[in-house]
Amino acid sequence: MAVTIRDVAKAAGVSISTVSRALAAPDKVNEATRLRVQTTADAMGYRPNRAARGLITGRTGNIGLIVPDLENPFFGSVSKGVQSRAREAGYAVFVADTDETPAMEAEAVRSLATQVDGIVMCSARSSDDAVRRFAGEVPLVLINRRLERIPSVTFDNGGGLRAVLRHLVALGHRRIAYAAGPVTSWSNSERSQVFAAFGHESSDLELVELGNFAPYFSGGIEAGDVVIASGVTAVVAFNDLMAVGLVDRLRQRGYSVPDDISVAGIDNVPVATHVWPHLTTVDFPRIAIGRASVDMLLDIVLGRTEHSHRVPDVAVELVIRQSTGVAPTTARAPSPHHTRTQPTTASRQ
Amino acid sequence: MAVTIRDVAKAAGVSISTVSRALAAPDKVNEATRLRVQTTADAMGYRPNRAARGLITGRTGNIGLIVPDLENPFFGSVSKGVQSRAREAGYAVFVADTDETPAMEAEAVRSLATQVDGIVMCSARSSDDAVRRFAGEVPLVLINRRLERIPSVTFDNGGGLRAVLRHLVALGHRRIAYAAGPVTSWSNSERSQVFAAFGHESSDLELVELGNFAPYFSGGIEAGDVVIASGVTAVVAFNDLMAVGLVDRLRQRGYSVPDDISVAGIDNVPVATHVWPHLTTVDFPRIAIGRASVDMLLDIVLGRTEHSHRVPDVAVELVIRQSTGVAPTTARAPSPHHTRTQPTTASRQ
DNA sequence: CGTGCGACTGAAAAGGCTTGCAGAATGATC
């Protein structure tokens, strides 16, 4: 059915070895024959069978990408970055969605391990030990999780969160909540620590951690009531999705954002500017991160690992928008509905 | 490095053929040996090399998924559906993101064709001829595009749009716009036709098509000004993302949704309920669609194609929320800012 | 005890490709 190297060889009147070389190692073959082979190959629509090639070279030309949730725009962006860099490098990419469960991560690694040259794993939900085991099976690069001696690309989680907190403090907030994400999330635990430690920067600050909540809109809805009950004037959510849910719930309950309560997210996913008020958040260059992870993986796979195994935290950026404002003087009770004057800021994207 | 069937054979004291059979065709081998082989294979962590297997069986156990934009939540959901069904059936999936360009679709098909058993192609942007050519290269199932003699799963585009239009008419709207999506999009052209044809259902209706606009938030921003200039009282956008951009732009320009202008989207992606007002839209069961497409592809690949080549349009559902309302009596000029009383509707998801 | 049968098992080919090695052809040198 498909045209094989043998067919091309016959058509071009050369041996299969010559065809193989003409296509893969152009300088080891006479220019004239090379051209002839190339032409007939193109004419016949020949495409080398990568499985067969992989069998002998030991490399598949594929990489795997494992993410917790493809519906989450954060991972969509990362996937896009991984995609594009991989394609440039001539690699195809397997994607596996694990529904945020460690079990499926293990399964994905097992089933992918044999047919890829390496795996990029995003926001791994598995235990440290499990992740180490994965790395033993197949070249592995972690995104958004740091683990001793495992290559990873991470971003400055702590710096981002601190920037948000300083911003809120500058606006006069003194009682601030962190709406935590999944317990199994490495970045959640890092943020949680940074949040707790922030109390030392300035005293007279009351920091309360709430949750954990699911890293979705629904988690934000749930968090909304808890935030209200906690009596804070500002809340930072684990991610933008949760922040958006929070804002929605607060409005439902009759609270105005940011007049009664300020809300900030983390991630700067597109939805952050789709909602009103536009979300104050922390921007991660997600596509760049995806691309960087592929570069790192290829460095390892191709054995050109000169540089360190860990990309320094990529810089993050506090993006101040309309969901955070000065702390209310009297707070607490639902304010009457009032529309603020329309900011004229153009929306991003 | 990796443990091969030969290693297992040696360890279990049998031939490689026996190992192969023990694992793949349990009834063709003595129960005792089967157990012994199974055990040692497990103990050694043997995983058959799928490339080698594919070489001989002609099947790879992989399928390809091609989508225009992974960052678009619509395709994220579809991917998730494809994912989960494929995994259940023991298939791994390659994903390719084409950045909405026909050229990349062709490239993706070419590079995937040799290493998958079939491809699911979502919202193909290529010409009919090109798509036909793809289908000639590899078993292909189309999502969201109908093409004579090519298997596809589509949804009732026309019915969805008509439902929205009837809804708007019932609310008293007489001048209604359709903000069109990409020219290369099949569903856009179908919607465009349905929209134009709708004029016949009731007379005294003024239907204007605007665009084309990009199927993103940014496209909606652009569309917003055009909509205002057109003087309509209601607009249906090509998709939710565009509708959200539209709403944002209208608010920026001082128009209230739905008091001055009603806006409806199509797709019911999560963001539809993340924004305020929640978007009136048409719901597609995206995950189910993804799953169905895999079923269909496998039917073809495995040669069990009893049923027709085309899944009947899957049902869609009009979801009425807060972005559409009764037509304004005097319309046109930006209304003063006024907040409507808060609906108490619970948000979905 | 010889024959035949069934149930298992093993040898070997095949699948498409890369690559080390040897052979052929070409050209240059003496």
Place this chain on the structure above:
DNA sequence: GATCATTCTGCAAGCCTTTTCAGTCGCACG
């Protein structure tokens, strides 16, 4: 014209499985 160095090119092995085909073995039956 013969020799030798250079390119090129072809042969064949090998990558890991599956699967056909033939063979072994034990056992029941005559």
